Amino acid sequence: MRRTLAIIAMVVMMVSMIGVAAMAYEKTGPRVDEIIMPIIKEQQARLIAFERGDSVVIPGLTAAAEIAKVKGLPNAAVNMNYGYHMFYMCFNMRKDPFNAQVVRQAVAHIVDRDNIIRTLFAGNMLPLSSFVPQASPFYKSDVPVYPYNPTKAKQLLDAAGYVVGKDGKRIDPTTGKTMREVKFYTPTYEVAATSAEIGRIIVEAMNAIGIPAKHEPMDFNVMLDKLDVADFDMFALAWSLSRNPDFLYDFFHSSQDVEAGYNRPGTHDAQLDKALEKLYTPVDLKTAKAAADASQLILARLMPYVPLYSRPYIDGFRKDVVKGWVSMNGFGAANYNNIWTTLNIERVSGTGGTIRWMLTEEPKNLNPVTASQAYEWEVLGRVAPMGGLRQIDPVTGEDIPWMAKSWEIGQWQVSPGKFGTLITWNLRDDIKWSDGVPFTSADVKFTLEYLRDNKAPRYLSATQNIVKVETPDKYTAKVYFSNTSYWNIDKADYCGLPQHIWKDVKDYKAFEPWKEAHPTVAGMTKLVGLGPFVLKEYKVGEYVRMIKNVNYFALPTK
């Protein structure tokens, strides 16, 4: 009873900490003149720096001790948001015993998420039972889940004929023989201690209800190789997902059950395929939502995965020094994707001045075409973001106009009988690049075509279906796709390469814009962007310094 109460209290406390984005925010900014980002890699040093005031923002807290320490500081505020992370357990549905739906459902009932989160993560994770993360506007809250209930698990197996034999192991009703021992793969304790421990806990619970199972921690790469050829019974891994649920198609559509494909469980279900096809290429938002709902309901029945937990975004702020950060589900308060904090954060003493915001790793590459690490985007996202024609409303999670005043999603005829998506952007006419050059539809066209023609890997899947981009006037861009999908709107939202800088860049891989002097503006580099800040200095290994972009279109004075 006491344990149950403790778990309830913990879950209530965690959920109550989730930012509801009710805090006031403005769509203008920035409110500070300068952000200095010292690079501090070691966790203990980060905590000391935060306590000393060497940095007033400590983003992306993950370790339990670190979170507890920051929570305990009287002058610190901790902000928590749902993220898009999913830790899950996957079954191989191609062979016994997990080709039987009832076995998968029974195993889903023996996963004690609350206990796992409490004992392994000190309560700093959020239980996850859905296939679409709670942060997504496409999350369906009334999808049936499988609460922890070992008795129910046994009843399900008993009712399906999986009776317990003399040795305590269940008999497979289809063969009349004892169920074979299944292997549960996880990374090793050395690489991912909690993942390995979860494997051990679940295997113990499976054996307790009579499903013979063995935990096999293994080298991560060896494990990936085995998963690529479907040589497994069950495994546990994590995904970093996105707001749009089209990833469900990659994970569960039968066409993706190929070697090295992402349909690792081997899901083959005609009804699900149909729903996922609608989800992959919806013509509009309404169709997308309906398809997402249908897919989630079918997946809850099939249970190819058992979602276990989601890592929230937890960020610390020195509330005696700064205010104005904005809570935002999906990205957290201190992530570069949350433009609202970048615009609204200010010193308690008033607007202007400098704030220090730590970086936890080196931003090695500040070329927006090739940068791939989150630490790089922590800088680039504030200086030279690649998108931003729309933004996400931090309260509703919906798209709202930003550098585009509005947009239309339509169709065009690719060839007789074949239609593709046509996205029309209506741009604001008061936007300038950070070097003062006006931003026009020609820049949108240039960016999309440059990324497509150079086959930049990071943008390949986004741009490969773009047929052409037309600019009927300076502030209208029409993007033509060869396929029909509502999700193409995200693929059309790239505009961050200034044509006047990048048109002469022949080898995008070799270009280091942050190191080359701007051709006309003294003191600037070729890292010209549309963000609220300008890169002032990047001292490799030490710090990044950004100053307010005086040409930013959303400055408070405008």
Next chain:
Amino acid sequence: MGFRNYLLKRLGYALLVLFIILSLNFLLFRIMPGDAVSMIMDPKFDLATKEELRSQFGIDQPIGTQYIKYLKSLLSFDMGRSFNTRRLVWDELKERLPNTLTLFFASFITTAAVGISLGVFAAARRGTFAENFVTGAGLFAYAVPGFFIQLMLLMIFGYYWPILPIRGTMSAPPPPGAMAQFLDRLWHLILPAGSLMVISFGSWALYTRNTMLEALGQDYIMTARAKGLDKKTVLYKHALRSVLPPILTLIFMSLPGAVTGAVITETIFSWFGVGKYLIDAVMQQDYPAAQGAFYLIALSVIVSNLLADLAYGLVDPRIRVGGGAK
């Protein structure tokens, strides 16, 4: 055998060893399961995108072709581009080397000076409290995990008595003026270099003490004492001189550490060096970056070995090549 022949032979061996190391360096990464692309687990990276990336990285080519390209490029010191950052590996290494060398030499010089001095000091006072203290302190520093000592020092001087910086090689931003910046860098060096000295002096002190004690028991020391030479002359001119060759070996074999860096120290003190770069490259299967870093390490080991061989002859006439035979 003359010195020239000896030198050529040693150089030949060195090149052979370098070739073998480079070949292993190439093979080891490729026989490991997975590759740089397989590590990218993102539903947005479909199979076609992964294939495109493999093609751009050149890892879709036959292994023989990759090997020949690899050897050719290394001979011209072209280490290629990092898979992760798409930047030239040599550029990335060049950015880190000065920091690694600064930290290494600062810690190396202080460690060797403190360790050897304490070793000689302890050997000259055998059976006294001073010897027991040096031996005990040396064993303690040797036995306690280095990262623990460093974290303790970080807590003491960064938090409880915050007189030293806790990260990097300079303030962010550094103070104006060349002298102020020089002093700022020295100030930032104290904690990482000092902590490395605390961690490492023990093995130097114990090694020096043991070899010195062995030397002090030799007949020629007794002869020197019988001749009436003063204690200092016996200790430094006779005993210490005779143990210099093994100590020199220790010194030269420590030099490759200048390139490998102190990975844990670099992480704890956010020191931008080669060691952390190498670890990150291996973990992310970034072949060009890891191969480039290992290439540098292999070169430094081989050069250090050569230097050690040559230095022997300088400090010990018995080893001087060709000298004894004539």
